[in-house]
Amino acid sequence: MSLKRFVLVLLSLALILSFGAVTLAQDTTLTMLTHWGTEDQLAAQQAIIDAYMAEHPDVAIELVTVDFGELRTKIITGRTAGISADVYHFYHLWLPDFVNAGVLAEPPQDSLTYIDDNVAQGTIDAVSTPDGQTWGYPTEVNPYLLVYNKRLLAEAGYDAPPANWDELKEIAAAITQVDDTGAISQVGLGVMPGWDSGIVHPFSALLFSNGGNYLSEDRTVAEFNSAQGIETLQLYADLVASGGTDPSINGLGDFPSGTVGMVIMAPWWRATLRAAEGVDFETEVGVAEIPVGPSGDAPSSIAYTWLFAVDSSSPNKPAAWDFIHWMNAEHDEGAGSAIGDFLVNALGAIPSFDHDQAAFAESMSDHYVSAFVAASAYARPEQIVAGGQEIKTLLQVEIEAVLAGMTTPEDALASVEMQANAILEEQRMMAEE
Amino acid sequence: MPSPAIKSSWWMPDIPKSAVLRRRMLWAYVFVAAPILALLVFLAGPILFSGWVSLHRWDMLSPVGDMPWRGLQNYIFLLTRDSIFIKALGNTFLFAIGGVGANTILGLGFALLLNSRIRGRAVWRVLYFMPVITAPLALAVMFSFIFDRNYGVVNSVITALGLPRQPFLSGPNQALMTLIFIAIYQYVGYYIVIFLAGLQGIPQDYYDAAQVDGAGNWQEFRFITLPLLRPVMLFVVVTNTIGALQVFDLVFATTGGAPANSSMTVVLHMYNTAFKFSRMGRASAMAFILFAIIMLITVMQVRLLRDRSYQD
């Protein structure tokens, strides 16, 4: 092929393609942005949308999904671009940032009343700003518990999961195996580096079970740099030193293959564990409460939430709230809501609304999810605050540095506390400006 | 490279006297109008805007007019208190030094091999060039799997040889090294081709003359090849450095900067600061600091590598 012909081919190709290009008409009234993007999840959401549209022929709903990693960026950039979705489903930690920037519309009074009447107070707090304003319909509630491999514990000589940190350290070290190449082929406690929630949520669950706090009650000061906090990070350092954990082994990816003894994880992991080849979900996966630390007196945990909310610039706010309400409300006594069904049966997550918890109790009665349902009664909601994502990321990095032996628990927490308080202070001043 | 066509100084416009020449001049303006306009809108304007934003705090959600003024605070914060930025800067330098060094040496080495009497030069070139045209994102996905601690083929080979399993991308001491390796893998073919073209541009007469004088292979390389390759070397080092200092896709899709920021790079931190923490002002300031560093390094490299005796 001569150069001339090459360029010609390229030219005509581009020409043909440009004629074939179609501009996409956007004639829908409501756009919903979620991060539930797998094939099954898309089909399940579309079924809900179709059912709503069948009942409301005057409303068209378009579903847009992005990966979790890009969700926050998409909400912000879409908003900047003036093409925001009408209905968002997002992680509640971002709520204060969005509220401060005026992204969200206040729910109508009857929605607020409905949420008040049908959701536990702790979960309502999780989707409310410190001033008490609730901003949307909470969806999944995800507490963290100790998920363990019964077979690996038994092989190490233990028939019960650890109840306190000494037992945790002992069992973790006993499970860890170093193979003849000098490498770790099996690890006691799996951590999840590289994922902010995967690091910070288990840390918080342990911190709370050691009597510590994340932020102060009024969410104005960071409180994790306490004796309890240092003990918690010291636990990590001890586990690394004894070989009980190894940051190069990822609990999230490796527990399902049967090479990790314990991981602190959330209920929605069920689908992965059921499909796992290295560990049998029914007989080998156990769930236990978070082991209690030396300064704590009872197991505690952290729970995070997601919510449906409406964009403040949406021209169709009443329709958007009506759609959200329809998805979350119970239409037939005892049948549960469409979203409840989706959360429980497609995701394995725990729904927020009382009617869903009742209607789908059966689906949550397996040995795995039932333990999380019990924990959701006492788990402390993740405290949300403007700049919360940044604080969480800073903490994640310092915890990973402790796991990697690059810093000490004292230095790590002191450094994050300083930065976190600077962020909180800055946010306060911004609010006053 | 000096540009012979630019003789008059830029502040002294020379308007032609004759009507024909003036007509011609008008055509020149027609030719440059659209490209220059586009460059102003999408390049020059944004640079100024970015500089303005870097002096403010802006979450990208509030109106541009309402940005609170912060003066040089963003710059001061970055250079004195943002530990991640300092870390990322160090990592990025290491990434650039490792990548540029290896690519220059390997690129020249393989180019010399391919320039010698060898069969199937075109085939070798194609094989080495394959990663260059592959999307960095695709390479990131491939290598995440290849270097996986548990199922990665590299660890399979290593352990089969009786050596200990390595964490590679998940190891705090190995993540950056592994990324450097992937970057070398990706671009070495490109530099081989550039060096090869440079080598083939050196007239054979020089070598013939050297052989008459009884020069050996090393002397030929040292006194003919290397000096005449200087401009190519300059191009390779400068473009490679500029690219390496801005690495994003590869890190984004492999480690995301983990573990503990041991593989965090400046542009990835910039992306996180802008879109994860909604701090456009600080991210813009970061962009300008990186720009200043790139300028400085480029000028240094040009000074160092430019051979004054080389005839343009």
Next chain:
Amino acid sequence: MTKDGKSLLQSAGSALKYLVLVSGAFVMVFPFIWMMIASLMTAGEIQMRPPVWLPASPQFSNYSELARSIPIGRLYFNSLFTSGIIVLGVLLSSSLAGFAFAKYRFPGRELLFYLILATMMIPFFVTLIPVFFIVRQLGWIDTYQGLVVPGLTSAYGIFLMRQFMVTVPDELIDAARIDGASEPMIYWRIVIPLVKPALATLGTFTFIGAWNNFLWPLLVLNSRELFTLPLGINSLRSLYADNTNLLMAGTAVAVVPMLLLFVFLQRYFIKGIALTGLKG
């Protein structure tokens, strides 16, 4: 040293050469081969220890499953279409401006050219956020225009074209003028044919860049209908986080056709790339 000894040394040296070349080539090609092999494994075979080197029976169904979950044709169309437009735009704008800078004298030429030289050095991230902002003002977020238009001109392209066009002899242009050729005709009939290799170079460069671009489409595009291949691969990363075999199949589908195209057109690719090193 005897003659035999010398030729022995020479053949040993040449054997060493080939050994180095072969091992280098193996390193370069192996990841692609391994990607293809893994894309034909079952999920179980991928996780086997000790590892499985070849699938017991190739799972071509991985590819049909992939085709069901992502619109491969659409991704290809979007990538080809947008990259094609960008290439055409860059070639046209760079050659026009390069021609003016190389062959005309006009007030402001030096100022503008230095401006171009200066902007060439700017890291793309400096302009990323403002360009996003401008594209938003134009209402082009989540459109082909938004993806394509900011890439239609290139400071580097103008610089490169100018460097090549300076070498076109003035006598040719003057002769054409005497024959009554208009300035656009000189551009199209005289200069363009002479700088074809440079155009091929710039086109190749631009095409690879546009085809592989990730960050800009990630920000500008929201609708899956408009996604380009790198965005498609990116969604696969989370979609198939637990199915490495499908992830590899998806990556192979995105990468292999481009590699084949390259093998067929490698002469132009490589000739072009080599030129930039000498002219840049």
